[in-house]
Amino acid sequence: MRFHADLHIHSKYARACSKDSDLEHLTWWARRKGVTLMGTGDFTHPAWFAHLRENLVPAEPGLFRLREEKDREVSRTLPPGIASAPVRFMLSAEIATIYRHDGHTRKIHHLVYMPDFDTAAAFNRRLGRIGDLSTDGRPALGMDSRDLLEITLGSGDGAYLVPAHVWTPWFGVFGSKAGFDTVEECYGDLSGHIFALETGLSSDPAMNWRVAGLDRYRMVSYSDAHSPPRVGRETxxxxxxxxxxxxxxxxxxxxxxxxxxxxxxxxxxYHLDGHRKCGVRMSPEETRAHGGICPVCGRRLTVGVLSRVEDLAVRPEGARPDGAAGFLNLVPLPEVVGEILGVGPDSKKVRGEVDRLTTALGPELAILTDVPVGDIAAHSPPLAEAVDRLRRGAVIREAGYDGTYGVIRLFAPGETEKTDATAEPTPPTLFDLEDEAAG
Structure with missing residues (x-):
């Protein structure tokens, strides 16, 4: 069975996350996006853990589904073609470790997975002796990353850990601010139990392929969604x-x-280097030329992902290890539709148009990746043109830096004004979008 998995999300109990990040909304958006397997997020938080136990029931080995009566209510407001799509959950959490190592403060984020509630409860009890798990859905604990891995492995058969968004400057295992140069430095004698790395939003597998030391790891990508509408932006x-x-x-x-x-x-x-307060964005070459110093304020720049990849790379750009799995770069459908309509991706106009398209063509990921362009054109010629460009990688790129999202455009200024891209919107769904607090 071929399916999309999004195994890094957050609940309403995590700091700066939407109050709608509950199981019902997550299930609704997973179906709308075309995601079959979801992480629960935040199983270390006592209130969320209790909510998961009450509202999830066992499905396939190690997986869970929403209780039937709640699932029926979720499906009621979805198009018939996707209302019954299976959505499964596996127990997941993100944990931050903050500690001193070799004279430097390290702040590393990790994704932890458990196959059942008993194993997760045992893990939570161990962590609860180290810090207060009730303060945040993503707890920050004063412990070594290697020790967190040891506790994970000791919790039960099937428990595993994946380093999260590995290149992020502040919290990635390879991050410029608080990370390491190798997985082995971070996890020590247990590093052999690490077999997958999350690339994060600011890198993709092609960038990681330049670092030969990463060849043995599977590259995974997940949304790190802080609100349900962001589910599936990476899978x-x-x-x-x-x-x-x-x-x-x-x-x-x-x-x-x-x-x-x-x-x-x-x-x-965090793709490029820069200093947001000064409006300074630099390529790695420019950063080196300035000695890593902001030319406006004289402080150190935030060194981004591309620079860190180049620091550790031994292969040229475009190199690909033998047997490496492929990947596809996409822009979320609401962003594409928003560009066509000339409004923000969270607007009611975009919601109505995406409702119309998913009713006619299926879930969002299928529209972006699988539905023939000719079928899309029958419902929206501008979208068909946009999807064709997207699949070919023919996009206009404005890179993000120092905490500022980049912008990807499908059309040059004025292009969308030459076509009638509008359609009569349907009423908004029961599950209205909320402004995303962070992520």
Whole structure:
């Protein structure tokens, strides 16, 4: 079975996350996007853990589904073609470790997965002796990353850890501010138990392929969604049984691992170097020429992902290791429609148009990746042109830096004004979008 997985999300109990980040909204948006397997996020938080236990029921091995009565209510407001699509959950959490190592403060984020509630409860009890898990859905604990991995592995069979958004300057294992140069430096004698790395929004597999030391890891991509509408903005594609242990085996061995759906890395918030307060954005070459110093204020620049990749790269741009799985760079459908309509992606006009398109053509990821362009053109010629360009990578890129999202455009200024891109919108769904607080 081929499916999209998004195994890094957050609940309403995580700091700066939407109050709508509950199981019902996550299920609704997973169906709308075309995501089959979701992480629960935040299972370390006591209130969210209790909510998960009350509202999820066992499905396939290691997976869970929403209780039937709640699932029916969710499906009621979706188009018939996607209302019954299966959505499964696996227990996931993001944990920050903050500690001193070799004279430097390290701040590393990790994704942890558990196959059942009993194993997760044992893990939570161990962590609860180290810090207060009730303060944030993504707890920050004063412990070494290696020790977190040891506790994960000791919690039970099938528990595993994936370093999160590995290149992010402030919180990635390779980050310029608080990270390391190798996985081995971070996890020590247990580093052999790391088999997958999350690329993060500001990098894609092609960038990671330049670093030979990463060849043995599976590159995974997930949304890190802080609100349900952001679900599925990055996914990992599997062709396995819908089963926790089948996914785990796929990540370990590569069998059934089909690759990833990615942001264009320039759209991520830390792709280039810069200083947001001064409006300074620099390429790695420019940063080196300035000695890493902001030419406006004289302070150190935030060194982004591309620079860190180049620091560690031993291969030229465009190199690809033998056997590396492929990937596809996309722009979320609301952003594409918003550009066509000349309004923001969270506007009611965009919501209505995306409702119309998903009713006619299926979930958003299918529209962007699989639906024939000719079929899209029957419902929106401008969207068909945009999707064709997107699939060919023919986009206009304005790279993000120092916490500022980049912008990816499909059309040059004035192009969309030459076509009638509008359609009569349908009424908004029961599940209205909320402004995203962060992410």
């Amino acid at each position: 990992t594609v599997f062709d396995t049984g819908l089963d926790y242990f089948a996914v785990l085996d796929s990540l370990r061995t590569g069998t059934g691992y089909e690759g990833t759906v990615e942001f264009f890395p320039e759209e991520g918030r």
